[in-house]
Amino acid sequence: MALVTAVVLPAGPASAQSPDTQTNADAPPxxxxxxxxxxxxxxxxxxxxxxxIDQARVEISRQMRRVVREMLTEGASREQILQFFVDRYGTGVLAAPPKSGVNLV
Incomplete structure (x- = not known):
């Protein structure tokens, strides 16, 4: 008699959506x-x-994506939004930190 093992994957609506899709649905128009x-x-x-934050599926990334969308709705520029996060998390929050000072190679 063969033993059959099944792998059950989550099939909820969140697992079928990308992080952007989830956030865009909740974001202001x-x-x-x-x-x-x-x-x-x-x-x-x-x-x-x-x-x-577009790849990560944790709550902090969802919140950060929401803030990005809220700031865009309020008319903030890309530079203003990036600076907002740098002010809170430091330059390490940037995927491509500025090439100046100690970051200059």
């Missing part, structure tokens, strides 16, 4: 979705090594 996604790829998740 009136912002450029493509710009929001570009900014998401420029910000590193503070708790997921090597992942930007």
């Amino acid at each position: 009136g912002y450029d979705v493509e710009e929001a996604q570009r900014i998401d790829r420029m910000l590193m998740c503070p708790v997921c090594p090597g992942q930007t």
Whole structure:
């Protein structure tokens, strides 16, 4: 008699959506979705090594994506949004830190 083992994967709606899709559904109207996604790829998740906030599936990244969209809705520029996160997390939050000072190689 053969023993059969099944692997059950989660099939909920959240597992079928990308992080951007989840956040865009909750975001306020009136912002450029493509710009929001570009900014998401420029910000590193503070708790997921090597992942930007568009890749990470943790609560802090969802919150950061929400803030990006809220700031875009309020008319903030890309530079203002990135600076907002740098002020809170330091330059390490940038996927491509500025090439100046100690970051200059």
